Amino acid sequence: MKLVTRFEAASRSTEQLQGLYREAFNAFSVAxxxxxxxxxxxxxxxxxEDELxxxxPGF
Structure with missing residues (x-):
């Protein structure tokens, strides 16, 4: 998986971030x-997580 940078995270919508998080979690679980x-x-x-x-607040 390609590292998601802070800049990239900040430029994405919340929905996109949730999708990226799911992808990262899946990659993490099988790596x-x-x-x-x-x-x-x-x-x-x-x-x-930090960006979300x-x-x-409260995430």
Whole structure:
């Protein structure tokens, strides 16, 4: 999975972010633990969560 950057996350709609989060979660769940894909998916989920939290307090 390609890493989702903070800039990319900020430029997406909430619906798009939710879709990206789903993709990142799926990639994370099937990637070998410790692999680059695993780390990218995990970091992408964190970035997306942070962006969603700024839009929806209480996320």
């Amino acid at each position: 070998p633990r410790g692999s680059q894909e695993y780390r990218s998916a995990l970091q992408s989920m964190r970035i997306i 939290a700024t839009r929806m």
